[in-house]
Amino acid sequence: MARVYNFSAGPSCLPEEVLKECAAEMLDCNGTGQSVMEMSHRSSAFEPIIQDAEAMVRKLMNVPDNYKVLFVQGGGSTQFAMVAENLGIKNKKAAYIETGVWAKKAAAEAKKLGVAVDVIASSKDKNYSYIPKVEKISGNYDYAYICFNNTIMGTHYEYIPDTGDIPLVADISSCVLSEPLDVSKFGLLFAGAQKNLAPAGVTLVIIREDLIPEPEACLPGTPTMLAYKTHADNGSMYNTPPCYTIYVLDKVLHWIEKNGGAEGMLKRNKEKADYLYNFLDSSDFYHATTEKGSRSLMNVPFLTKYSDHAADDEAAAAKEKAVNDKFVKEATAAGLVNLKGHRLVGGMRASIYNAMTLDGVKALVEFMKKFAANN
Numbered sequence: 140m141a142r143v144y145n146f147s148a149g150p151s152c153l154p155e156e157v158l159k160e161c162a163a164e165m166l167d168c169n170g171t172g173q174s175v176m177e178m179s180h181r182s183s184a185f186e187p188i189i190q191d192a193e194a195m196v197r198k199l200m201n202v203p204d205n206y207k208v209l210f211v212q213g214g215g216s217t218q219f220a221m222v223a224e225n226l227g228i229k230n231k232k233a234a235y236i237e238t239g240v241w242a243k244k245a246a247a248e249a250k251k252l253g254v255a256v257d258v259i260a261s262s263k264d265k266n267y268s269y270i271p272k273v274e275k276i277s278g279n280y281d282y283a284y285i286c287f288n289n290t291i292m293g294t295h296y297e298y299i300p301d302t303g304d305i306p307l308v309a310d311i312s313s314c315v316l317s318e319p320l321d322v323s324k325f326g327l328l329f330a331g332a333q334k335n336l337a338p339a340g341v342t343l344v345i346i347r348e349d350l351i352p353e354p355e356a357c358l359p360g361t362p363t364m365l366a367y368k369t370h371a372d373n374g375s376m377y378n379t380p381p382c383y384t385i386y387v388l389d390k391v392l393h394w395i396e397k398n399g400g401a402e403g404m405l406k407r408n409k410e411k412a413d414y415l416y417n418f419l420d421s422s423d424f425y426h427a428t429t430e431k432g433s434r435s436l437m438n439v440p441f442l443t444k445y446s447d448h449a450a451d452d453e454a455a456a457a458k459e460k461a462v463n464d465k466f467v468k469e470a471t472a473a474g475l476v477n478l479k480g481h482r483l484v485g486g487m488r489a490s491i492y493n494a495m496t497l498d499g500v501k502a503l504v505e506f507m508k509k510f511a512a513n514n
């Protein structure tokens with residue numbers, strides 16, 4: 140079976156070079172006679188791997204010295220709670236910008252833990268198809284929270300809100316290292332690895348040191364594992380880390396470095412996204428669902444002309460669904476997989492993370508042209 144072009148939103152495609160290296164080292168990593176899967180995390184064979192992964196994050200993201208780089212588990216979803224438990228502790232009040240599912244879930248989790256949530260802006264009025272412009276955030280908030288790239292809706296911030304002294308928290312799960320980012324503008328950044336960095340299993344957290352509370356100062360009842368201090372004090376090895384995922388992550392980071400670092404990724408990603416959006420914007424058959432000025436370079440949802448019908452027109456809705464299903468089925472047969480759209484947006488979605496090639500995007504556009512001509 141030839142390899143396919145995988146447009147999955149996550150877990151998603153990884154650089155082929157990295158997969159080949161992993162395969163070559165599966166039975167014997169660095170002359171140890173073991174797979175990384177089998178190594179003790181406290182061994183002299185594994186420790187350099189996690190140390191290098193941290194050093195590579197610092198280097199590629201230009202992380203200032205007063206920030207900790209942590210590898211934790213539980214995915215982006217656990218961060219929704221961890222952020223509130225560790226940062227929502229003084230005034231127990233936080234500002235959230237609502238840009239779709241992931242931001243809403245984060246706000247709901249904070250509320251559940253007793254943090255008062257102010258939704259200071261929302262793009263709900265247009266089904267989250269744009270990013271609200273919030274120049275300045277002020278008030279007695281413990282933190283302000285944004286989802287920097289909205290994986291489901293396909294939107295992305297083209298600015299960083301000015302929060303003054305309020306720590307800015309950003310979920311960068313689906314755009315980490317897809318572009319340069321000024322870490323010093325944020326109090327905390329987190330990213331589940333399975334979108335742009337590695338297989339599922341590890342979450343990267345970058346947090347300014349002065350924001351890490353003593354475990355006792357976290358919200359009452361915060362488990363040991365959910366206090367950032369636990370991980371910060373133990374080099375992310377308080378308990379067994381997801382060793383193999385961190386090993387792959389380290390390899391992906393070296394691949395990013397070889398390909399020009401964050402700047403190189405931005406160039407590569409802009410080229411791919413421009414190619415796809417230019418096609419969508421010039422097509423009579425397809426259209427992007429997001430507004431210009433808020434578009435993600437990573438996740439591109441799109442609809443067909445059959446989506447333009449009255450909400451209560453059942454026959455037209457059935458036709459729309461049939462066309463979408465046919466698109467996904469025929470694309471799959473052509474080696475272009477995981478293009479089904481999220482149910483909240485409908486249509487199709489192409490996720491074109493760092494590892495997706497321009498050739499993959501060109502193959503998709505060629506297929507889309509043929510499909511439009513035949514339907």
Ligand SMILES: *Cc1c(COP(=O)(O)O)cnc(C)c1O
Nearest residue numbers: 214215216241290310312313331
């Ligand atoms: C996928 C995703 C999440 C959830 O990540 P899990 O690791 O599945 O918990 C959170 N935020 C964003 C932006 C995502 O894309």
